[in-house]
Amino acid sequence: QVELVESGGGSAQAGGSLTLSCAASRNILSFDSLGWYRQAPGEQRELVATLNGDGTNYAESVKGRFTISRDNAKNTLFLKMNSLKPEDTAVYYCAAESGADVWMGQGTQVTVSS
Numbered sequence: 001q002v003e004l005v006e007s008g009g010g011s012a013q014a015g016g017s018l019t020l021s022c023a024a025s026r027n028i029l030s031f032d033s034l035g036w037y038r039q040a041p042g043e044q045r046e047l048v049a050t051l052n053g054d055g056t057n058y059a060e061s062v063k064g065r066f067t068i069s070r071d072n073a074k075n076t077l078f079l080k081m082n083s084l085k086p087e088d089t090a091v092y093y094c095a096a097e098s099g100a101d102v103w104m105g106q107g108t109q110v111t112v113s114s
Contacts, residue, residue, distance in 0.1 A: 001025075002024065002025055002026055002096060002101075002103040003024070003025035003103075004022055004023070004024055004025070004094050004095070004096060004103055004104065004105035005022065005023045005105055005106070006020060006021065006022050006092065006093065006094050006105045006106065006107060006108040007020070007021050007022075007023075007108060008020040008021045008108060009092060009108030009109045009110045010109075010110070010111070011111045011112075011113065012084050012110070012111070012112050012113075013084075013112070013113055013114075014084060014085055014086055014112055014113065014114045015083060015084065016084050016112070017080070017081060017082045017083075017084065018081050018084065018110060019078060019079065019080045019081065020036070020078065020079040020081070020092055020094075020108060020110070021076055021077070021078055022036075022076065022077040022078070022079075022094030022105055023074070023075065023076050024075045024076070024077070024096060025075075026075065027072075027075060028070055028072060028075045028076070028077065028096070029072055030098060031096040031097060031098050032052060032053075032097050032098050032099065033050055033051070033052040033096070033097040034050070034051045034052070034068075034070065034077050034094070034095070034096050034097075035047060035048070035049060035050040035051065035068070035094070035095045035096075035097075036048040036049045036050075036068060036077075036079045036092060036093070036094055036095070037092070037093045037094075037095055037104070038088075038090035038091065038092045038093070038110075039090055039091050039093070039107075040087075040089060040090040040091075043090075045093070046059065047059060048062055048066065048079070048092070049062065049066055049067075049068040049079060050068070051068045051069070051070060051077070056068055061087075062081075062088075065081065065082050065083045065084075066079060066080065066081050066082070067079070067080040067082075068080075077094050077096075079092065079094075081110070084110075084112045085112060086112050086113065086114045087112075088110060088112050089110060089111050089112050090109075090110060091107040091108065091109050091110075092107060092108050092109075092110055093105050093106075093107045093108075
C-alpha cells in the first residue's frame with residue numbers, strides 16, 4: 001500500500017504563488033508516473049500536470065504558470081503555482097501510478113481570491 005500526503009494548500013490572492021508538496025511512503029522513482037489533479041466545486045476532477053520518463057505535461061490552463069517537480073531523496077512531489085487565478089480554486093490531489101495500480105492522496109484545498 002502506498003500513502004501520499006499533500007500539504008501546502010491554503011489561501012492566496014490572485015497573482016500570488018503557492019507550492020504544494022506530496023510526500024510518498026515509498027521511493028518515488030519506483031512509480032511509472034506522478035501527477036497532480038484538481039477538482040473544483042461542482043466540476044469533474046481534471047489533470048493538472050504529470051511527470052514521467054517522457055518528461056512533463058501540463059493542462060493548457062496552467063501552462064507557463066505551474067511547474068511540477070520532484071525531490072527523489074525526499075520522495076516528494078511538488079507543484080509550484082505562480083500567477084494564481086480565482087479559477088485555480090480547487091482541491092488538489094497528487095497521484096502515483098505503477099503498472100495497473102493508481103494511488104491518490106487525500107487532497108489539499110487551494111483558494112484564490114480576486
